Amino acid sequence: MTPLGVLRPVSEESLGSPERFAALKRKIQEGTATVGVVGLGYVGLPLACAFAEKGYPTTGFEVDAEKPRRIAAGSSYIGDISDEDLGRAKAGGRLKATTDFSLLKEQDAIIICVPTPLRKSKDPDISYILAATHEIEKTLRPGQLIILESTTYPGTTREILLPAFTRKDFQLGRDFFLAFSPERVDPGNKEYKIHNTPKVVGGATPRCLELSALLYGKVARHVFPVTSLEVAEMAKLLENTFRAVNIGMVNEMAMMCGRLGISISEVVEAAKTKPFGYMPFYPGPGIGGHCIPLDPHYLAWKMRTLDFEPRFIELAGAINSRMPEYVVERAEDILNLEQGKALSRSQVLVLGVSYKKDISDMRESPAIEVIEHLLLKKARVSYHDPYVAELEVAGSQLRSVALDERAVSSSDLVLIVTDHSAVDYGLVVQRAQLVLDTRNVLKDRAEHKIFRL
Ligand SMILES: NC(=O)c1ccc[n+]([C@@H]2O[C@H](COP(=O)([O-])OP(=O)(O)OC[C@H]3O[C@@H](n4cnc5c(N)ncnc54)[C@H](O)[C@@H]3O)[C@@H](O)[C@H]2O)c1
Missing domain, CATH: 3.40.50.720 (NAD(P)-binding Rossmann-like Domain)
Structure with a gap:
């Protein structure tokens, strides 16, 4: 060593x-x-x-x-x-x-x-x-x-x-x-x-x-x-590993809540009323960007060269990278249980594809994997993103569609992957048949057709 x-x-x-x-x-x-x-x-x-x-x-x-x-x-x-x-x-x-x-x-x-x-x-x-x-x-x-x-x-x-x-x-x-x-x-x-x-x-x-x-x-x-140089280098990795691990934990909590039949969003809202010793993290469709999904692996690699197995990083990475597939499984269940539809015969409108809201950055965006899983299951997929005009997923070229009544109401499910502020969520709630909101952007809406992680 x-x-x-x-x-x-x-x-x-x-x-x-x-x-x-x-x-x-x-x-x-x-x-x-x-x-x-x-x-x-x-x-x-x-x-x-x-x-x-x-x-x-x-x-x-x-x-x-x-x-x-x-x-x-x-x-x-x-x-x-x-x-x-x-x-x-x-x-x-x-x-x-x-x-x-x-x-x-x-x-x-x-x-x-x-x-x-x-x-x-x-x-x-x-x-x-x-x-x-x-x-x-x-x-x-x-x-x-x-x-x-x-x-x-x-x-x-x-x-x-x-x-x-x-x-x-x-x-x-x-x-x-x-x-x-x-x-x-x-x-x-x-x-x-x-x-x-x-x-x-x-x-x-x-x-x-x-x-x-x-x-x-x-x-x-x-x-x-x-x-030292190393303290400065490590401080950044602590910050971003902290985020990756906490997001991983709350994503696993979301899956547990799904199994228990309770709402993770409500659980987080309740937990965050504690004025000390708790900091809220929110579940989502996975992690993206040039930092959080990557940086912890820099540290993990370095530690492995020193014969140290970094367990938190590996576990958080495994949970976070499972999220896109989990989201598609949820979409499949919702379509099946609510409308007796197979995902393979459904039209899914993905809302938001950049890795986070209000920017155009697609690097490591979980939306890519979400769409890949949807396509693998033979769903018909369209997407709308005000910041991303076109997209290539698994060899398929997609273009952002206009978010109008027809696009929303003709889709069997609207899947909110990135919660851009500029999207007309009123229209979505009004016209969609079913919505799976992975970002809880519709948290104030109580319609039965809205599902969350
Ligand atoms: N984007 C973020 O939010 C963010 C936040 C904190 C830290 N970082 C870190 O900052 C660094 C840069 O990230 P970014 O998001 O700005 O990347 P970026 O890809 O947006 O920009 C990097 C730029 O460097 C250029 N480049 C590549 N090789 C070069 C070379 N040899 N000489 C000159 N230019 C070269 C590229 O053409 C590109 O324009 C990364 O280490 C990243 O992890 C990024």
């Missing part, structure tokens, strides 16, 4: 004069530090805009040439950033985007926000981090601060980035600085943005921590420094 390694911060006293540290600190304080953001997706673009808006000359680095083109044209492709937000960030030429990675050399601080997916085997795919690291390494110069934001397993920053940047005459804490700061953005969340979500930061050395905390303090109201 190999423990993670020495987690004590590197001593900087022996490194000599801290002139590069002092120069970068001054630039960050004065607002003249150049900021590079590598990867301009859901995480990177809002972050780049935040620094640019604060006046830092900011450059985004992308492999997808379409994104710099869109940014140059002032046309945002991320729901949380409007064209006006982008325009404000670009004002005075403060935000640029490029595919030319040689310009990384000009950046004082470089923040990496590239994807961290899983391989089919559910092992981490850190190839994007490796590629970004390699680009930075090629142009690395004295005085640069590099921060990894991509969610990853504990040890990545120290084991992958640090050796790539360290050379005999190029020392951490003297010539370059390294930190990890987990991203906590919640796409579609109107209340919590970068400025009002506390930013956890761990540095490879005390100077690295000081510089990165100072930098983030310019865009986030609260910065929470921690004593």
Whole structure:
């Protein structure tokens, strides 16, 4: 068994004069530090805009040439950033985007926000981090601060980035600085943005921590420094594993309630009246997005390399990934028991297919598996989603249908998978023959044709 390694911060006293540290600190304080953001997706673009808006000359680095083109044209492709937000960030030429990675050399601080997916085997795919690291390494110069934001397993920053940047005459804490700061953005969340979500930061050395905390303090109201890179990496995994496990538990509770013939929603509403020691989680058709279904597996993988079997993660993963099939079984029972119909001869209208409400992100959306199971059982499936115009499921191309009286009343069952706010639920309740509401969006309606998890 190999423990993670020495987690004590590197001593900087022996490194000599801290002139590069002092120069970068001054630039960050004065607002003249150049900021590079590598990867301009859901995480990177809002972050780049935040620094640019604060006046830092900011450059985004992308492999997808379409994104710099869109940014140059002032046309945002991320729901949380409007064209006006982008325009404000670009004002005075403060935000640029490029595919030319040689310009990384000009950046004082470089923040990496590239994807961290899983391989089919559910092992981490850190190839994007490796590629970004390699680009930075090629142009690395004295005085640069590099921060990894991509969610990853504990040890990545120290084991992958640090050796790539360290050379005999190029020392951490003297010539370059390294930190990890987990991203906590919640796409579609109107209340919590970068400025009002506390930013956890761990540095490879005390100077690295000081510089990165100072930098983030310019865009986030609260910065929470921690004593190591690994604590910062692990904090993110605790947050997301906490969600995955609790969602898994309440999903299993929903199945238990189904067996007991009682309503999980009512049980949760009752439990949440307790003013302490309880925090409500809600059942649903499964988990989606780039974070909750994936991140715990990064931790599980790492722990298995240390001969540690992470049981909560495996169990929550098993329960959550069973939910789409469970939802289809419920749909089948409802059609059968209420109207004597077979699913194979029924028309099912799926409402909402993105992984959560009010956004268009389809990554890991449980709706895909729900539709796959419906198709496997030979149901005729249509869907409506105001944010997703078309969809490919198991080789079938589907297009979002208009949500009108005909679409609703001609369906044997309306299956609410994602509870978008813009949907006319009044029409659904009025016209549907049967509704299975997996999100409890119709919680105030008592009609007998409405069924819940
Ligand atoms: N989306 C979220 O809600 C969220 C929340 C917290 C943390 N995270 C984490 O943040 C990281 C980024 O997630 P995201 O949702 O922004 O992903 P994304 O797919 O939306 O964006 C990543 C971008 O990086 C680009 N890219 C890929 N390789 C690159 C490279 N070598 N150089 C430059 N650009 C490159 C891609 O073209 C893409 O535009 C992931 O680790 C994710 O787990 C995401």
